[in-house]
Amino acid sequence: MQSSLRFLKSYPALQIVAxxxxxxxxLSPYFLTTGNFEAMLxxxxxxxxxxxxxxxxxxxxxxxxxxSTVISASAVIAGLVMAQSDSVVAGAVTAVVVGLLFGALNxxxxxxCRLTPFITTMATQLIARGIAFVLSxxxxxxxxxYWMLDFGFxxxxxxxxxxxxxxxxxxxxxxxxxxxxxxxxxxxxGSNAEAARHAGINTRFIDxxxxxxxxxxxGVAGFxxxxxxxxAIPGVGDTLLLMIIGxxxxxxxxxxxxxxxxxxxxLGVAILAILTNGLNxxxxxxxxxxxxxxxxxxxxxxxxxxxxxxxxx
Amino acid sequence: MSRQKWVAIAIATVxxxxxxxxxxxxxxxxxxxxxxxxxxxxxxxxxxxxxxxILTAGIDISVGAILFVSSALFAQLYMDTESxxxxxxATLTCATLLGALNxxxxxxFKISPLxxxxxxxSIYRGAAIHLTGAQNIPVPREMGFWGNGRVFxxxxxxxxxxxxxxxxxxxxxxxxxxxxxRAIGNSERSAKETNLPVNKVLILVYGFSGLVxxxxxxxxxxxxxxxxxxxxxxxxxxxxxxxxxxxxKLTGGSGTVLGSVIGAVFLVLIDNGLNxxxxxxxxxxxxRGAVLLAAVxxxxxxxxxxxxxxxxxxxxxIELDAPSAARSEIGMEVRRVSQT
Numbered sequence: 001m002q003s004s005l006r007f008l009k010s011y012p013a014l015q016i017v018a019x020x021x022x023x024x025x026x027l028s029p030y031f032l033t034t035g036n037f038e039a040m041l042x043x044x045x046x047x048x049x050x051x052x053x054x055x056x057x058x059x060x061x062x063x064x065x066x067x068s069t070v071i072s073a074s075a076v077i078a079g080l081v082m083a084q085s086d087s088v089v090a091g092a093v094t095a096v097v098v099g100l101l102f103g104a105l106n107x108x109x110x111x112x113c114r115l116t117p118f119i120t121t122m123a124t125q126l127i128a129r130g131i132a133f134v135l136s137x138x139x140x141x142x143x144x145x146y147w148m149l150d151f152g153f154x155x156x157x158x159x160x161x162x163x164x165x166x167x168x169x170x171x172x173x174x175x176x177x178x179x180x181x182x183x184x185x186x187x188x189x190g191s192n193a194e195a196a197r198h199a200g201i202n203t204r205f206i207d208x209x210x211x212x213x214x215x216x217x218x219g220v221a222g223f224x225x226x227x228x229x230x231x232a233i234p235g236v237g238d239t240l241l242l243m244i245i246g247x248x249x250x251x252x253x254x255x256x257x258x259x260x261x262x263x264x265x266x267l268g269v270a271i272l273a274i275l276t277n278g279l280n281x282x283x284x285x286x287x288x289x290x291x292x293x294x295x296x297x298x299x300x301x302x303x304x305x306x307x308x309x310x311x312x313x
Numbered sequence: 314m315s316r317q318k319w320v321a322i323a324i325a326t327v328x329x330x331x332x333x334x335x336x337x338x339x340x341x342x343x344x345x346x347x348x349x350x351x352x353x354x355x356x357x358x359x360x361x362x363x364x365x366x367i368l369t370a371g372i373d374i375s376v377g378a379i380l381f382v383s384s385a386l387f388a389q390l391y392m393d394t395e396s397x398x399x400x401x402x403a404t405l406t407c408a409t410l411l412g413a414l415n416x417x418x419x420x421x422f423k424i425s426p427l428x429x430x431x432x433x434x435s436i437y438r439g440a441a442i443h444l445t446g447a448q449n450i451p452v453p454r455e456m457g458f459w460g461n462g463r464v465f466x467x468x469x470x471x472x473x474x475x476x477x478x479x480x481x482x483x484x485x486x487x488x489x490x491x492x493x494x495r496a497i498g499n500s501e502r503s504a505k506e507t508n509l510p511v512n513k514v515l516i517l518v519y520g521f522s523g524l525v526x527x528x529x530x531x532x533x534x535x536x537x538x539x540x541x542x543x544x545x546x547x548x549x550x551x552x553x554x555x556x557x558x559x560x561x562k563l564t565g566g567s568g569t570v571l572g573s574v575i576g577a578v579f580l581v582l583i584d585n586g587l588n589x590x591x592x593x594x595x596x597x598x599x600x601r602g603a604v605l606l607a608a609v610x611x612x613x614x615x616x617x618x619x620x621x622x623x624x625x626x627x628x629x630x631i632e633l634d635a636p637s638a639a640r641s642e643i644g645m646e647v648r649r650v651s652q653t
Contacts, residue, residue, distance in 0.1 A: 063427070109606070116563050118372070118427075119609050122550055126602030133595035242435055245428070255425050287447065290439030298432035302422050 012303040013251050013267035016296075020271065024278035031281055034158065042152075042160035044273040046071065046221045046228060047240060048266070049166050051247040052173050053217025055265040058248055059177070060210040061190040061257025062110065062117040066102060066125040067218045067244060071237035072132035074098035074222035076141055079232025083143030091148070095223035096216055102128055103215015104208075111208030121211075132234040140231040152227035162224050169220065173262045186210060191258025246297040247272050252304035271300065318560025319572030321612075326579045333582065337589050347468055349581050351460075354470035355380075355536075356548065357577035358529040360555040361481040362412075362522030364573045367556050368485075369497045369518055370565025371426040373415055376526050376552055377545035378437035383408045383530035385441040388450035388540040405527045411437060412523015416516035434549075442542075451539035460535030470532045474574070477525055481570035484521075494518055498565025554601065555580055558608050 024031040050067050057064045074095040082091035106124055109115045154161035177183035188196040189206045197203050218237075225236050251268030253260025275296060279289045334341035359376055366373050383404050390400040411433075418429045462469045485491035493514045497504045504511050533544065559576035561568025583604060587597055 115609050115613055119557055119563055123602040123605040126598045130595055130599030138595060242431060245431060249428050287439045287442035290435045294432040294435030301424050301428055
């Protein structure tokens, strides 16, 4: 009992999830149904995958504003490739490669040229957005293969296939972060880059690699967005940045680096997912949802900071 | 140091203007010059406020939302009461308070300015749409004076921009507030240790940015003709880009407001050039991003060279006169100003 209490206390995000689950179950009869949960899980796969990428960048002490629109760019280019070739595999590979290219660009500029992450990724965010809109002419890319559309509706063991992909990403990243030297080095660089360098860690490579990883995640998220929406949409990532960063900080991963984990981000995504779903069921208009979301992100971050750790976010 | 910074963007702007005028004969006319300044006025005015925030090593993502709230409040209040003085005062007061609220939250909760203002961005925008019920509201025709009117033959937005610029330059270079602003950006910890009123300065700086954003909203409303749902979306990135292009360091401490204004003009010139080339509007983002990347890369490598030169110089100076080299420039300035 004692230890489970302490566990709850160190994960304020878990408390918020519990409160939201109970609250919405009482307020709406439709909330606690399998159909609703399936929908909720499927819709949030894209944000979850992207947020994992952002988490790893945060853990290394950086930020990647371009994740949101690299999702759009990789979705559009993968969509065009699939429309031409009718091959889903080619589409998936293209999406990841586009993500990796943007990640490599960010990584080289930030890791090796030592540019500021905020400005660099703000610039690549614009470039990725421009590419998505130029190549698609600003409209949804037509000609998505049928298998892709089916994939979006597939459900295994009560969980949508796209969510299983996202959960696979979470587990793989969680293992990589906790079990490999790469993961441990990221945490070291994030908590104290100077000390990490003196310990013989190649900090430039670590910085490069986290942006590469974030790019790959954006690529996967872009591909999944096609399955979810049925088409590659050039504006799909534009509005996701608040959700992605919000989910990461709500989970308790700070911007200063070295504090947090990818599992925590799963909770952060859960909070925003449940909140959006519940408020929609209650018929709250989107503008009031914006207010509630903003307040929750702020208070949640503050709570995570106060209860979860002593470091500032 | 910081003087060289805005000179770089000024030279780039003149070169770009030269290229554009060789492409198009209409470019190098006085009226087109005025048009460009009017076009950049909203971003430029907001960039002046943002410069102060970035000088403290902060950031405000919510300025686009404050721009939208101010526009919504003015349009709604004027429609309801038909009183100019009331709508003006209420809008500017509200904009200042929303900016200052960002400052208060940053100071009290110690969450990073980026996260704090990302949250308030969502809150402010939601509140504004709540207020107006998501509808477009036209503003009366007399309001057009603020966007298209002229005084002594000069467009009103340019006059307002010049006025805000003069205030910005004065505050930054001639007042304690300006010196404290830079001092906080250089090192918040030493600013606290030397008992500077850090919290007060931060709240004032975010509040000032809110105020100028409110002023920019009036110009924007007048130029657009009314409240539209898209107002302010994405403008925070243009404003920040203008400040960075103008030579202000994102890490705080060094930069000028004049540079930020020239940076905003530079961004409009790029749009103008693309327009002359009949480029697809979707390409604008790619060019803006590429220009920003080029600017920070060039700045980075010139900074590396500069630092190497400075260190060589310092090494020489330490041999000659150890104690005077130990005194930091900014510490001297703070002491001098606090004594007066």
